[in-house]
Amino acid sequence: MTTKAGTTLAADPAEPSPPAVRLPRRRGVEFTLLVVAVLLSVYGYCAVGLAKYGTLPPGAADYGAGLGVLALLAHLAVRLRAPYADPLLLPIAVLLNGLGLVLIHRLDLQTPADQAAPAQLNWSTLGVGLFIVVVALVRDHRVLQRYAYVSVVAALVLLALPILFPPVNGARIWVRIAGFSLQPGEFAKVLLALFFASYLAANRNALAYAGRQIWRFKRLQLPTGRVLGPIVTIWLLSVGVLVLERDLGTSLLFFGLFVILLYVATGRTGWIAVGLLLACVGAVAVGWLEPHVHSRVEDWLHPFASIEAGRGPNQLAQSLFAFAAGGLLGTGLGLGHSILIGFAAKSDFILATAGEELGLAGLSAIFLLYALLVERGYRTGLALRDPFGRLLAIGLASIVALQVFVIAGGVTGLIPLTGMAMPFLAQGGSSVVTNWIIVALLMRLSDSARRQYDGPEATGA
Amino acid sequence: MTKYIRRAAALCVLLLVALLVNATRVQVFPSRAYDDSPANRRPVIARWAQPRGDIVVDGRPVTGSKDTGEQLRYERTYQDGPLYAPVTGFASQRYGTTLLEHAEDPLLDGSDPLLSFLPLWNDITRDRNAGGEVVTTIDAAAQQAAYLGLGARRGAVAALEPATGRVLALVSRPSYDPGVLSGNGPSVTDAWARLNGDAGKPMLNRAVRQTYPPGSTFKVVTAAAALDTGVITDLDAPTRSPAPYTLPGTTTSLANEVEGCENASLRHAFEWSCNTVFAKLGVDVGLGAMKDTARAFGFNNADLRIPFSVSPSNFDTEMDRAQLALSSIGQYDTRATPLQMAIVTAAVANGGAVRSPYLVERTTTAAGRTVATTSTRTLGQAMNPGTAMRLRELMRGVVEDGTGTNAAIPHATVGGKTGTAQHGIGNSGTPYAWFIGWAQSDDAMEPQVAVAVVVEDAETVRGDISGGGDAAPIAREVMEAVLKSTDHQLR
Numbered sequence: 001m002t003t004k005a006g007t008t009l010a011a012d013p014a015e016p017s018p019p020a021v022r023l024p025r026r027r028g029v030e031f032t033l034l035v036v037a038v039l040l041s042v043y044g045y046c047a048v049g050l051a052k053y054g055t056l057p058p059g060a061a062d063y064g065a066g067l068g069v070l071a072l073l074a075h076l077a078v079r080l081r082a083p084y085a086d087p088l089l090l091p092i093a094v095l096l097n098g099l100g101l102v103l104i105h106r107l108d109l110q111t112p113a114d115q116a117a118p119a120q121l122n123w124s125t126l127g128v129g130l131f132i133v134v135v136a137l138v139r140d141h142r143v144l145q146r147y148a149y150v151s152v153v154a155a156l157v158l159l160a161l162p163i164l165f166p167p168v169n170g171a172r173i174w175v176r177i178a179g180f181s182l183q184p185g186e187f188a189k190v191l192l193a194l195f196f197a198s199y200l201a202a203n204r205n206a207l208a209y210a211g212r213q214i215w216r217f218k219r220l221q222l223p224t225g226r227v228l229g230p231i232v233t234i235w236l237l238s239v240g241v242l243v244l245e246r247d248l249g250t251s252l253l254f255f256g257l258f259v260i261l262l263y264v265a266t267g268r269t270g271w272i273a274v275g276l277l278l279a280c281v282g283a284v285a286v287g288w289l290e291p292h293v294h295s296r297v298e299d300w301l302h303p304f305a306s307i308e309a310g311r312g313p314n315q316l317a318q319s320l321f322a323f324a325a326g327g328l329l330g331t332g333l334g335l336g337h338s339i340l341i342g343f344a345a346k347s348d349f350i351l352a353t354a355g356e357e358l359g360l361a362g363l364s365a366i367f368l369l370y371a372l373l374v375e376r377g378y379r380t381g382l383a384l385r386d387p388f389g390r391l392l393a394i395g396l397a398s399i400v401a402l403q404v405f406v407i408a409g410g411v412t413g414l415i416p417l418t419g420m421a422m423p424f425l426a427q428g429g430s431s432v433v434t435n436w437i438i439v440a441l442l443m444r445l446s447d448s449a450r451r452q453y454d455g456p457e458a459t460g461a
Numbered sequence: 462m463t464k465y466i467r468r469a470a471a472l473c474v475l476l477l478v479a480l481l482v483n484a485t486r487v488q489v490f491p492s493r494a495y496d497d498s499p500a501n502r503r504p505v506i507a508r509w510a511q512p513r514g515d516i517v518v519d520g521r522p523v524t525g526s527k528d529t530g531e532q533l534r535y536e537r538t539y540q541d542g543p544l545y546a547p548v549t550g551f552a553s554q555r556y557g558t559t560l561l562e563h564a565e566d567p568l569l570d571g572s573d574p575l576l577s578f579l580p581l582w583n584d585i586t587r588d589r590n591a592g593g594e595v596v597t598t599i600d601a602a603a604q605q606a607a608y609l610g611l612g613a614r615r616g617a618v619a620a621l622e623p624a625t626g627r628v629l630a631l632v633s634r635p636s637y638d639p640g641v642l643s644g645n646g647p648s649v650t651d652a653w654a655r656l657n658g659d660a661g662k663p664m665l666n667r668a669v670r671q672t673y674p675p676g677s678t679f680k681v682v683t684a685a686a687a688l689d690t691g692v693i694t695d696l697d698a699p700t701r702s703p704a705p706y707t708l709p710g711t712t713t714s715l716a717n718e719v720e721g722c723e724n725a726s727l728r729h730a731f732e733w734s735c736n737t738v739f740a741k742l743g744v745d746v747g748l749g750a751m752k753d754t755a756r757a758f759g760f761n762n763a764d765l766r767i768p769f770s771v772s773p774s775n776f777d778t779e780m781d782r783a784q785l786a787l788s789s790i791g792q793y794d795t796r797a798t799p800l801q802m803a804i805v806t807a808a809v810a811n812g813g814a815v816r817s818p819y820l821v822e823r824t825t826t827a828a829g830r831t832v833a834t835t836s837t838r839t840l841g842q843a844m845n846p847g848t849a850m851r852l853r854e855l856m857r858g859v860v861e862d863g864t865g866t867n868a869a870i871p872h873a874t875v876g877g878k879t880g881t882a883q884h885g886i887g888n889s890g891t892p893y894a895w896f897i898g899w900a901q902s903d904d905a906m907e908p909q910v911a912v913a914v915v916v917e918d919a920e921t922v923r924g925d926i927s928g929g930g931d932a933a934p935i936a937r938e939v940m941e942a943v944l945k946s947t948d949h950q951l952r
Contacts, residue, residue, distance in 0.1 A: 029937070037904055102860060165842040176653040221625060260469050260472070263468070263469065264462060264469050267462070267465045267752075304498065304500075307498060307499070307500040316498065319886075320495060321485040321498070321500075321501045321503060323484070323488050323491075324487060324491030326488055327488055327489065328488070331859040337503055337506055340502055355487075355488060359488065360484055360485060362482065362486070363484050364481055367480055367481060367484070371474075371477045374473055375470070375473075377468045378466060378469070380471070382466055387462065390462060390466070394469060398469070401473045401476060402476075405477075405479075408480050409479070409480060411484070412480070412483050412489060413483070413486055414479060414480065
């Protein structure tokens with residue numbers, strides 16, 4: 001392992017180049033899939049109307065047209081500016097976003113005082129707008145590497161911002177200005193992924209091989225303080241987020257993202273061990289000290305305790321009831337009762353509506369859509385040749401993977417619940433916009449990966 | 462780096478598998494805790510999400526459903542609610558279900574697997590069928606006659622078809638409208654409090670859930686035991702019974718309401734309801750035979766269902782001879798529901814065979830396919846057919862020239878027995894007026910109806926209360942109604 005890595009170390013980019021074949025563009029495939037995605041979403045919208053009122057909903061045409069136009073604009077931008085990009089990414093994003101709009105609209109029908117779908121459509125429009133901007137403006141992803149330190153400063157500012165604002169539902173993750181509420185932590189995810197990718201691409205050799213050896217068999221090697229410093233900083237940062245903002249999910253996400261990228265960059269299993277150890281220390285400490293987090297763990301271990309105590313079902317119990325009610329095939333769109341979950345039914349618990357009304361079949365399909373999205377991201381990472389691009393692709397895909405796992409695992413009772421947004425599906429402007437940017441960057445990266453470089457090889461840092 | 466990317470990808474696959482496996486655990490194998498949790502509103506919502514099946518009397522539904530558009534969507538409505546309340550019970554979203562609404566609940570709310578052609582498929586899709594219909598045996602005219610006959614008086618009526626056990630009428634007064642308990646709102650809570658606080662206990666189904674001392678109507682049972690055991694062989698031979706009669710082993714003396722009971726024949730004693738004769742007969746028959754006969758008629762049976770449960774009627778199994786003497790004239794601890802006394806008279810009318818009473822003729826799907834049919838079942842033989850024939854003769858005598866002349870119906874043979882049951886401490890309560898009887902139109906092969914009527918608080922001067930005066934006219938109207946409708950069917 002050392003020798004193999006050592007030989008490639010001298011020769012700059014770590015991997016042999018893939019065969020120089022110009023891949024087909026597959027834009028027609030993308031267009032066809034986009035049409036399918038829009039039609040599926042419109043079908044879902046109509047199904048809700050039929051189930052609720054027995055007639056086709058009057059907004060179906062508008063909804064279909066709106067989603068269609070967004071998809072078409074994004075597709076045209078891709079055709080013009082990233083013609084080699086992966087043809088699956090955009091249709092998956094459109095389908096998930098369209099399905100999310102359907103589910104939120106469906107829940108809106110039962111909360112006439114609180115209409116979330118129109119705002120979500122506006123945010124989705126903004127998201128697609130930024131998608132087009134990113135695809136159009138970022139001609140080469142390697143340019144982004146220059147902004148690594150700007151990114152990390154911006155990310156830290158964004159993360160710190162909500163501390164100045166009052167907490168909402170126990171978590172200090174919101175910024176409210178003039179009627180708008182934002183979750184800056186969502187944007188910070190992308191910026192941090194950018195920074196991690198850039199930093200690790202530049203320092204991966206130092207991290208992997210420099211520093212003192214503390215174990216005889218070279219299994220665990222501590223790097224020098226200079227290199228280690230930023231890593232400890234990141235750990236402190238995630239714990240700080242946890243303590244100050246009571247946002248277990250985001251902290252978990254940052255940490256997971258960092259550990260994955262560190263492992264991919266250095267290939268050192270020891271880092272995973274250190275990472276897990278640090279995570280456990282942090283989690284246990286916070287679990288002890290922080291009642292908000294502690295109660296989440298208690299709820300996870302005993303979801304029905306509040307019922308037995310006569311206080312009625314908590315959100316997790318309601319969520320489990322919803323999933324159980326869905327069964328194999330679901331009740332059908334519009335026919336479930338996941339609104340019983342209460343205030344977070346449209347955001348954190350949107351998956352419960354999917355589980356109840358689309359059943360295990362529909363839920364699995366949604367999971368597989370996310371898995372496909374992540375898989376295309378990883379594939380892009382494998383196909384790229386520059387370490388920064390690779391790490392950025394893996395980082396972005398891992399954000400989606402971790403986020404889906406943390407929130408889906410939380411609402412289905414697999415792991416303790418943490419308030420996070422299901423990418424594209426859940427109500428939440430910041431989240432939708434961020435996820436569109438993630439997909440835009442993945443498109444950009446996949447375009448580079450599938451297009452043969454005309455110029456010289458990337459030179460890493 | 463490729464190797465490590467692949468490993469990271471493997472981690473993602475692991476996460477995906479964990480999610481899928483866990484989703485399967487939660488969705489496909491939900492533990493019973495999920496479905497049975499009282500905190501889970503879904504079963505309740507599903508239960509009221511569709512119209513409930515109807516309860517049908519004489520081809521006409523007496524129930525309905527109203528779409529409220531609320532979370533618990535369809536509310537139960539009732540036509541002639543107070544009239545049929547002792548049959549239907551109520552189906553309340555807040556207070557649950559009672560009587561037929563309760564006994565046939567799975568069918569009515571559509572959850573009974575028998576309603577679907579493919580029960581297994583329904584299990585998988587978790588679909589609920591449309592609510593089925595419950596067709597009752599109630600004769601609308603008889604029910605109406607009993608209800609109007611009781612009027613404002615407290616009491617109950619039960620009528621049976623002797624040959625089958627079909628329940629033709631089941632009335633309890635005062636009654637209530639079960640419709641006021643449908644739904645969830647404050648009016649329902651108020652109605653519930655008002656009905657429960659009412660001294661008249663309108664929600665008590667007196668026909669099947671209240672036991673009364675049967676008084677002299679119990680003499681039918683005593684007579685059956687005396688004839689079956691051979692203690693009496695000749696209806697017209699004088700019995701060796703003194704009047705007044707001193708209860709064995711005591712100094713308490715038992716008297717009669719009427720004259721001419723000393724050494725009276727069984728026929729005379731039956732027609733004029735001589736307490737002394739029957740008290741002594743019971744003692745002569747003995748506790749063993751008396752309790753066997755009572756049990757054969759259905760006393761002490763706690764398992765009777767029609768399909769909702771019927772309070773058991775009581776005849777003590779351990780008594781001294783004085784207690785036995787009193788029990789034999791339907792006093793002491795002897796207690797019977799009106800339905801039980803209808804069973805007694807039906808057994809006499811049916812040659813001694815006791816048919817199990819039933820209220821549900823058949824159940825069907827919403828589309829009309831029959832799900833189940835109730836068939837006639839025999840509970841046992843209460844007496845020899847010969848005894849039954851002689852008892853019919855005795856009962857006919859009561860109506861023709863005894864205490865029950867008020868029950869006579871033109872162009873029909875009617876048999877009956879009156880009763881006036883004393884109750885309360887030192888007999889301080891207003892006596893219960895009883896009448897049990899059966900009727901057979903002149904052109905029918907067998908008696909078509911057996912009926913029991915009890916009036917708790919007849920609005921007459923205390924001394925005038927009698928089964929013949931208060932209860933017999935109600936019984937006559939019920940029997941007449943049945944005869945008319947069966948005649949109608951015959952033509």
